[in-house]
Amino acid sequence: MTVAGRDGGFAFGGRLSLDLTWTLRYRAVAPTELLVRPEDLRRWISAAVAPVRAPVDPGLLPEALRLREAIHAAARAVVDDDLVRERDRRTVNDWAARPSPFVRLDRSGGTTVLLRPGAEVESALAAVAADAVDLLATRDGRLRVCEGPACSLLFHDASRPGRRRWCSTERCGNRVNTTTYRRRRAGGRSTS
Numbered sequence: 001m002t003v004a005g006r007d008g009g010f011a012f013g014g015r016l017s018l019d020l021t022w023t024l025r026y027r028a029v030a031p032t033e034l035l036v037r038p039e040d041l042r043r044w045i046s047a048a049v050a051p052v053r054a055p056v057d058p059g060l061l062p063e064a065l066r067l068r069e070a071i072h073a074a075a076r077a078v079v080d081d082d083l084v085r086e087r088d089r090r091t092v093n094d095w096a097a098r099p100s101p102f103v104r105l106d107r108s109g110g111t112t113v114l115l116r117p118g119a120e121v122e123s124a125l126a127a128v129a130a131d132a133v134d135l136l137a138t139r140d141g142r143l144r145v146c147e148g149p150a151c152s153l154l155f156h157d158a159s160r161p162g163r164r165r166w167c168s169t170e171r172c173g174n175r176v177n178t179t180t181y182r183r184r185r186a187g188g189r190s191t192s
Helices: 016-021 038-048 060-079 086-096 122-138 169-187
Strands: 102-105 111-114 143-145 155-158
Touching: 016 038, 016 060, 016 122, 016 155, 038 060, 038 122, 060 122, 060 143, 060 155, 086 102, 086 122
Parallel strands: none
Antiparallel strands: 102 111, 143 155
16 A cells, blocks of 8 residues: 655545545555545545644544545445445444534624534544435435546536546546547547
8 A cells, every 4th residue: 555645635526425535545556545644634634624723633543544444335335236334334323423513603604614622533523424324325326436547436426417427527537538539539640
């Protein structure tokens, strides 16, 4: 397994639970771990959920990875139209039952998400698990595996037509379309 650089390279696709699974890249070809240190988990939560102000307890990193893998396994089971394994369901449900972040009305009339004081990471992971429960129970046929070469990221297709094939049009979709275009152009050249 490869370890990512310090910049993290986090990507987000619109579903919090699947975004956590995206922290292990290239699962099928060259697994690259983005959550190596507690600081990486703090940066991911700050980017995905809400700012984490306190240092992350190092013991929470393996718990976050366990939740991530349970979500991934459960989502793959749903994609494959299988039952979710009991241990994965238990892990997701246990985290979803914990206190979640809360929302506060701010001065401008908007809202701010705040993590539970003294349990910032735990409350963020509870929100991730709650999103997983919602996503996995939906079974709408829109949970998919990216068709991009060397990509195996899971995504939920929220597009209106529901025919999306890639985790990201900008990333995998563009690569596939560019490769297809170049092959077509090369095949159409004359050899005179």
